[in-house]
Each structure stands twice: as structure tokens, then as C-alpha cells.
Amino acid sequence: MDKEKKSYYVNMIEAKDGKMAEVLNFNFGGHHDIADMVEKAKVLGFAKDKHTKEFVLAMRFMHHVIKKNSDNPIFAQFASQFETFKHEVKSKVGCGCDCK
Numbered sequence: 001m002d003k004e005k006k007s008y009y010v011n012m013i014e015a016k017d018g019k020m021a022e023v024l025n026f027n028f029g030g031h032h033d034i035a036d037m038v039e040k041a042k043v044l045g046f047a048k049d050k051h052t053k054e055f056v057l058a059m060r061f062m063h064h065v066i067k068k069n070s071d072n073p074i075f076a077q078f079a080s081q082f083e084t085f086k087h088e089v090k091s092k093v094g095c096g097c098d099c100k
Helices: 034-044 049-068 078-093
Strands: 006-016 019-030
Touching: 019 049, 034 049, 034 078, 049 078
Parallel strands: none
Antiparallel strands: 006 019
């Protein structure tokens, strides 16, 4: 079964001295429903709703970067620890899709 590909556009704007300036933007995709992941992750009990959103985005971004750069030595020790952590989180909240 093919998983539906979703596409997101990330745009970060810095607010400084009453002015807004775009500092970065990029497209990000995959089969995960980010909004659904945020809803499910609320059971983790973060102090603020924004922390739940930041956590989900951080997990997705880090997973994506490690997967696409698995041969980069910077991830040599961290990748396996991250996988263990990711599976622990998934066991509590799922991942927003039906993947394994």
C-alpha cells in the first residue's frame, strides 16, 4: 500500500525591534500527518501546547536528517540512541500514520 505524500512549507520569521524579517524557509515532506502527531503527543504532558508542537517538529526534522545523511560521521553514536528514543515515543503516542 502506498502512503500518501504530504508536503509542508516551513517559514521562520524573526521579530526584532518591531520588524519582521524572514530568516529561512524550506519545503518538507513525508507521509506523516504532522497535525495528527501534535494532537497525539499532547498526552506526553508538556508544560505548554507550543512545546508539544516544537517537540513533534524537532523529532520529524531530526529523523529526516539522520535518515537522509546516515553515512555522516556526526550521527555515528547518536543515530542509534535517537532510534531508541523515537521508538519509546511511538510506543506511547504512535506516529500519526500506520507505518511501523
